Amino acid sequence: MSLGKITVEGSARHVHVTKEALAALFGEGYELHNKRELSQPGQYLTEEKVRVEGPRGGMDRVSILGPERKNVQVEISLTDARTLGIETPVRESGDIAGSGACRIVGPAGSLDITEGVIAAKRHIHLRPEDAQALGVANGQLCSVRVGGERGLVFNEVVVRVSPSFMPAMHIDYDEVNAAGLAGNAEGEIIV
Amino acid sequence: MSLGKITVEGSARHVHVTKEALAALFGEGYELHNKRELSQPGQYLTEEKVRVEGPRGGMDRVSILGPERKNVQVEISLTDARTLGIETPVRESGDIAGSGACRIVGPAGSLDITEGVIAAKRHIHLRPEDAQALGVANGQLCSVRVGGERGLVFNEVVVRVSPSFMPAMHIDYDEVNAAGLAGNAEGEIIV
Numbered sequence: 227m228s229l230g231k232i233t234v235e236g237s238a239r240h241v242h243v244t245k246e247a248l249a250a251l252f253g254e255g256y257e258l259h260n261k262r263e264l265s266q267p268g269q270y271l272t273e274e275k276v277r278v279e280g281p282r283g284g285m286d287r288v289s290i291l292g293p294e295r296k297n298v299q300v301e302i303s304l305t306d307a308r309t310l311g312i313e314t315p316v317r318e319s320g321d322i323a324g325s326g327a328c329r330i331v332g333p334a335g336s337l338d339i340t341e342g343v344i345a346a347k348r349h350i351h352l353r354p355e356d357a358q359a360l361g362v363a364n365g366q367l368c369s370v371r372v373g374g375e376r377g378l379v380f381n382e383v384v385v386r387v388s389p390s391f392m393p394a395m396h397i398d399y400d401e402v403n404a405a406g407l408a409g410n411a412e413g414e415i416i417v
Numbered sequence: 418m419s420l421g422k423i424t425v426e427g428s429a430r431h432v433h434v435t436k437e438a439l440a441a442l443f444g445e446g447y448e449l450h451n452k453r454e455l456s457q458p459g460q461y462l463t464e465e466k467v468r469v470e471g472p473r474g475g476m477d478r479v480s481i482l483g484p485e486r487k488n489v490q491v492e493i494s495l496t497d498a499r500t501l502g503i504e505t506p507v508r509e510s511g512d513i514a515g516s517g518a519c520r521i522v523g524p525a526g527s528l529d530i531t532e533g534v535i536a537a538k539r540h541i542h543l544r545p546e547d548a549q550a551l552g553v554a555n556g557q558l559c560s561v562r563v564g565g566e567r568g569l570v571f572n573e574v575v576v577r578v579s580p581s582f583m584p585a586m587h588i589d590y591d592e593v594n595a596a597g598l599a600g601n602a603e604g605e606i607i608v
Binding site for chain 1: 494495496499507538539565566567568569570571572573590591592594595596597
């Protein structure tokens with residue numbers, strides 16, 4: 227049964243930093259530069275890029291997302307994880323205990339993290355009024371169907387509800403490509 | 418409704434070569450070396466590796482699959498396509514008209530192809546007796562469900578039937594990773 231539509235957005239690999247990490251990578255007192263607002267209010271793509279290194283390889287020009295957070299978190303696809311050689315669990319944002327390790331390299335220095343590398347568990351951001359209208363609750367798993375030549379149904383999609391969100395589903399680029407999506411797309415929430 | 422189970426295999430990026438392409442890349446009279454048999458009878462991984470280059474980058478150590486074919490075909494994921502900068506359509510194997518262009522580099526020379534780069538359309542290989550038992554026909558589209566923390570249902574899965582096949586579903590590594598599969602897995606064919 228269809229509950230309603232949702233915009234599906236691809237999240238490219240990115241890094242969240244703490245104030246301390248930013249100082250280590252870019253220098254003491256450095257501030258992030260907002261390049262573009264993202265769909266979730268208050269979240270933004272910054273001008274700042276870093277290199278992410280694992281035992282098997284590195285990737286340049288990985289974007290930092292702002293604002294600063296309480297923990298460093300590196301979100302990559304499982305394709306990236308294989309390229310970098312980093313053991314990367316599928317986790318919800320913030321759930322980083324025992325997750326992957328990597329080195330982050332900035333223009334002023336580098337930082338080794340022992341955990342914080344995750345592949346984001348696919349999820350839907352909703353405001354309380356959206357959740358109520360759709361008949362879903364925070365933490366609930368649902369399914370989302372997308373069409374096209376690589377059409378599929380994502381199961382195990384976690385619903386996250388907060389007054390500070392805007393309605394959007396977030397998937398990584400393995401998921402974008404597996405579904406053959408180009409840019410943002412529309413999905414149908416089904417149960 | 419479940420029709421039955423199918424083994425799901427991930428296909429890493431690979432190249433199929435003609436006799437002429439092999440000569441251009443490895444030298445006149447060169448022969449492929451069988452490293453390991455693949456699930457489809459007569460198909461094998463070879464010892465030979467090449468570099469694949471596009472406008473934005475290159476990838477080393479891409480395996481050649483044997484035996485030789487009538488046309489050069491390069492199968493990559495859409496993540497690879499983005500890295501390499503190659504416009505890559507989703508196609509069934511052999512359907513290469515107007516598909517992507519690339520340069521292939523071997524130890525003895527390189528080869529520019531104007532078409533042949535595709536992302537493989539996900540598909541199931543079946544023998545006639547398997548197709549009959551499952552109640553599906555050559556060319557039919559079906560769906561395949563896989564479980565786990567990234568469980569999903571692949572729609573748009575094309576059924577291919579031949580006495581020379583063995584039963585297996587083939588997906589690329591974007592699809593493997595989007596589904597969170599590690600190595601081979603089991604799927605359920607549903608309609």
